[in-house]
Amino acid sequence: MSEANGGAPVLVDxxxxxxxxxxxxxxxxxxDGRGLRIDxxxxxxxxxxxESGVRWAxxxxxxxxxxxxxxxGIHVERGLPDSDPDAPGLWAAYVYDEDxxxxxxxxxxxxxxxxxxxxxxxxxxxxAEFVDDFELATxxxxxxxxxxxxxxxxxNDTENQIEQQIxxxxxxxxxxxxPTPRAAEDQERDVGGIGHYLGRVNTYANELRAALVQVNExxxxxxxxxxxxxxxx
Numbered sequence: 723m724s725e726a727n728g729g730a731p732v733l734v735d736x737x738x739x740x741x742x743x744x745x746x747x748x749x750x751x752x753x754d755g756r757g758l759r760i761d762x763x764x765x766x767x768x769x770x771x772x773e774s775g776v777r778w779a780x781x782x783x784x785x786x787x788x789x790x791x792x793x794x795g796i797h798v799e800r801g802l803p804d805s806d807p808d809a810p811g812l813w814a815a816y817v818y819d820e821d822x823x824x825x826x827x828x829x830x831x832x833x834x835x836x837x838x839x840x841x842x843x844x845x846x847x848x849x850a851e852f853v854d855d856f857e858l859a860t861x862x863x864x865x866x867x868x869x870x871x872x873x874x875x876x877x878n879d880t881e882n883q884i885e886q887q888i889x890x891x892x893x894x895x896x897x898x899x900x901p902t903p904r905a906a907e908d909q910e911r912d913v914g915g916i917g918h919y920l921g922r923v924n925t926y927a928n929e930l931r932a933a934l935v936q937v938n939e940x941x942x943x944x945x946x947x948x949x950x951x952x953x954x955x
Contacts, residue, residue: 734865735861737873738860739859740947741840741863743781746843747839749839749843750790751769752846754790756771756772756778757771757772758772767866780839782835784835787834790838796838796842797818798813799815800813801814812832813828813832815828815837815840825845827844828840828841828844831942843861871945
């Protein structure tokens with residue numbers, strides 16, 4: 723029996739951060755605990771809830787997406803455009819714990835509905851908190867919905883070129899100089915100096931992280947695979 727019109731779908735791995743459209747609709751429904759099926763209507767795949775038969779499309783249906791927002795306690799924010807003042811800002815969705823600490827972040831995307839759905843999916847994935855942790859994470863999806871951009875491990879020359887351009891100041895001649903170590907006797911007289919150097923190291927680490935965030939924004943705008951951003955603690 724085929725995966726369409728009620729058949730069991732063939733599942734394959736897909737990159738969690740790359741989900742859009744029907745792939746994200748399906749992943750969101752599974753994360754929300756819904757039974758889903760795939761029908762073919764007018765030669766196009768349609769996702770429906772098994773019990774009710776209602777079409778499931780939260781990435782395009784605000785009624786369904788709004789229910790997800792309330793049920794999962796999601797907060798949505800809209801940022802400012804990076805360059806074009808007339809362009810709409812990007813959206814990000816967050817889930818906070820009882821202490822107000824962010825536990826899930828969708829990353830910045832062009833649609834509020836997409837951000838909400840990504841937050842629901844990420845919240846269901848055990849063992850990670852921020853979007854950085856999902857850069858290499860995969861999720862099982864019907865093969866019918868998985869595009870080339872969603873396939874794990876796919877990178878191309880454009881991704882690498884963009885990454886190298888943005889990281890150039892930190893990997894080439896423009897790289898900030900490392901702080902000069904103090905003499906051992908000075909460190910003994912002034913332990914606070916160690917904290918000073920650690921602070922400078924943290925500054926460089928944060929600058930590198932900011933550059934990586936820019937990398938991911940450009941990559942996502944071009945429909946490419948983001949790079950992994952390590953946590954700086």
